[in-house]
Amino acid sequence: MKSPRLYLQLIRWDRPAGWLLLLWPTLSALWIASRGFPGWHLLLVFTLGTILMRSAGCCLNDVADREFDKHVKRTAQRPVTSGALSVGAALRFGALLALAAFALVLTTNAVTVVWSFAALAVAVVYPYAKRYVSMPQAVLGVAFSFGIPMAFSAVQGGPPWQVLSAAGWADCSFAKLTASVPPLAWVLLLGNLFWVLAYDTEYAMVDRDDDLKIGMKTSAITLGRWDVAGVMAFYAIFLLIWVLALMPYALGAIFYIAIAVAALQALWHWTLIRHRTRDGCFKAFRLNHWVGCAVFVGVAGSYVFGALG
Secondary structure, eight states: OOOHHHHHHHTTTTOTHHHHHHHHHHHHHHHHHHTSOOOHHHHHHHHHHHHHHHHHHHHHHHHHTHHHHTTOTTTTTSHHHHTSSOHHHHHHHHHHHHHHHHHHHTTSOHHHHHHHHHHHHHHHHHHHHTTTOSOTHHHHHHHHHTHHHHHHHHHHSOSOGGGOOHHHHHTOOHHHHHHTSOHHHHHHHHHHHHHHHHHHHHHHHHTHHHHHHHTOOOHHHHHGGGHHHHHHHHHHHHHHHHHHHHGGGOOOHHHHHHHHHHHHHHHHHHHHHTTOOHHHHHHHHHTTHHHHHHHHHHHHHHHHHHHHO
């Protein structure tokens, strides 16, 4: 039996920044869809589900990239790449984690269950997009942002699936699926996609030299000397889209203060990445979850103080 430590390394348990990057926008969407605290049930479902699916994604990603990772200094010692854990073991563990996440989704409603399959499909496609797409970070952006429409669907998508008859399940048409997710959710997803482009380009800048040698496609390579400018533009577009999308909801001063804090963090990241050092770019990536945290605090805080006012 393999050591549990290997499985913890596989899912990057010692690096919570990865799942926090998914969690903050998902929680923001939950609060917006619910116009405040979404309840303990949905909070637990989406928090645990995010951790489980990110962990499952790590398993699939390491299996898909094991031959490439051998040639990258930062990833050469990952359990699957080094041979400490077999491909089969990693895939079985990933499947178990994904099933656990799906069990959580089953406590919501029918349309959210259906949307979860779309989210899974995007997550499965991403590891292989790096072979064919010049900016695979855009695919990752969709995968990492899919918690947003699912959060809206869980809040607004109707009764629990268990109470639906066969006819009710049959009524989960495309029209009903799209109706359960308002345009606001897709706009927020688009904005969040640009945030993913920003931080994952920083991440790609760390490995650019190795990726060029092995023929991996990344946004850092595609942008070339415009990488730093591109990262800053992505941050700006992300924050601008979220501000414009949420402006009609009158979230209040605390939201705009939080956006300003997130913008200041983005400017700080510029100082970390402008010389393109590995340590600086990796530090900027690792600390990105604080950008998402600031936005979430602004969203949740606005509803708290709005209710108290």
